[in-house]
Amino acid sequence: MVHWSAEEKQLISSVWGKVNVEECGAEALARLLIVYPWTQRFFSNFGNLSSPTAIIGNPRVRAHGKKVLTSFGEAVKNLDNIKGTFSKLSELHCDKLHVDPENFRLLGDILVIVLASHFGRDFPPACQFAWQKLVGVVAHALARKYH
Amino acid sequence: MVLSAADKTNVKGVFAKIGGHAEDYGAETLERMFAAYPQTKTYFPHFDLGKGSAQVKGHGKKVAAALVEAANHIDDIAGALSKLSDLHAQKLRVDPVNFKLLGQCFLVVVACHNPALLTPEVHASLDKFLCAVGNVLTAKYR
Numbered sequence: 001m002v003h004w005s006a007e008e009k010q011l012i013s014s015v016w017g018k019v020n021v022e023e024c025g026a027e028a029l030a031r032l033l034i035v036y037p038w039t040q041r042f043f044s045n046f047g048n049l050s051s052p053t054a055i056i057g058n059p060r061v062r063a064h065g066k067k068v069l070t071s072f073g074e075a076v077k078n079l080d081n082i083k084g085t086f087s088k089l090s091e092l093h094c095d096k097l098h099v100d101p102e103n104f105r106l107l108g109d110i111l112v113i114v115l116a117s118h119f120g121r122d123f124p125p126a127c128q129f130a131w132q133k134l135v136g137v138v139a140h141a142l143a144r145k146y147h
Numbered sequence: 148m149v150l151s152a153a154d155k156t157n158v159k160g161v162f163a164k165i166g167g168h169a170e171d172y173g174a175e176t177l178e179r180m181f182a183a184y185p186q187t188k189t190y191f192p193h194f195d196l197g198k199g200s201a202q203v204k205g206h207g208k209k210v211a212a213a214l215v216e217a218a219n220h221i222d223d224i225a226g227a228l229s230k231l232s233d234l235h236a237q238k239l240r241v242d243p244v245n246f247k248l249l250g251q252c253f254l255v256v257v258a259c260h261n262p263a264l265l266t267p268e269v270h271a272s273l274d275k276f277l278c279a280v281g282n283v284l285t286a287k288y289r
Contacts (some may be wrong), residue, residue, distance in 0.1 A: 035271040052268050109251050113270070116255040117262035125182035128255060132183045 002137050004079050011130040015115060015123070016076045024118065025069030026062040028111045030055050036106050042099060068107075075138050082141045090145035101143035108135025148282075150275055155221045157272035161257065162218040164264055172256050173211025174204045179252040187245055214253070217280050225283050236287035243288065246281030253277060 004012075033040050034052045046061060048054040055061055071089065078085045093099045112131050116123045150158075165172060181188050181196055181203075194202045213231055220227035235241060254273060258265050265273070 031267050031270060034267040035274050052266075052271075056267065112251070113254050113258050113265075117258035117265055120259045120262065123255075123259060125179045128179055128252075129183045 001080070002082065007126070008130040008133065009079060011127045012076060012079070012134055015119065015127060015131065016073065018119070019069075019115070021069050021073060022062075022066045024111070024114055025065035025067070025072075027065070028107065028114045029065030029068060030058075030061050031110045031114065032103075032107050033061065035110065039103055039106065042097070042103075069111075072111075072138060075134065075141075079134075082137050083144060086138065086141040087145060090142050093142055094146040101139065101146060104139035104142045105136070108132075108139050111135055148275060148278060150221065150272070150279060153268075154272035154275055157269045158218050158221060158276045161264060161269060161273055162215055164261065165257070168260070169211040169215055170204075170208040172207075172253070172260070173209070173214070174207030175256045176249065176253045177203050177207045177210065179255060180249055183252065184245075184248045187248060190239075190241055190245075210249075214277075214280065217283075218276070221276070224279055225286070228280065228283050232284050232287050235284045240288070241284075243281070243285040246284060247278075250274065250277035250281060 030052075033043070033049060033055050040049050043049065043061075043064075046058060046064075048058060049061075074085050075082045093101075109132075112128060112135060115131060116128070119127075162169065178198075181191075188196055191206075194200065194206070196203060213228065216227050217224045225232070254265070254270065254277070257273065
């Protein structure tokens, strides 16, 4: 089980409390598709992904980004059982979606950058540490049921 | 992975905007890297890594200068960083995985201080540039 110090938990929840899940989720997913274009392979049915502008404006990208970050919020609410929280999602990503777990790490890093751009000075090194740890734990949990 | 003309323009634009703050960005990048990825501290047992460390500031200045040099010679990063590449291969031998960690922290620093500058397109170009720099520095490892 992952150990979270009281400080880490506080840093995570204080940031999360200020996050606009719809905006951040949309931005994180759009950046993933723009910065690492090969990730578009999972979204061939999303319509126009032909340019950064198209991706940012794509309503399916926005909706899916919101969905993904909302789900991520479950980790924040269940820091002491992230493994259990994402067990079924892990199976889904393996068996149905066939997503290479490396993509979870890429999205996690992008999410940290998006948070940094929104919070600036309110995202100091200790905060980044807690969040890099969290995205790593989530990525690990999502990869756990792969076979 | 190839830097397009647009990538090069974007990267040069970032460093032009950062300007004289490059040294501070370098120091903060290292500070964040040591905080977010404690394993990176293993390469600096001889440093005082406490907050405000003069050694970290000094080293951050060097790292920033190398990135600026690479951006200023973006058509030939391998040439510009050839000596640094030798140094990393023969003496420093920093595991290649760590360059990605440094790159992540540099992006976070830019995002923190210049969110408007780091548009998705610029983010992509800068990420590619940082990868290219890491590739050059590890190119002679074996």
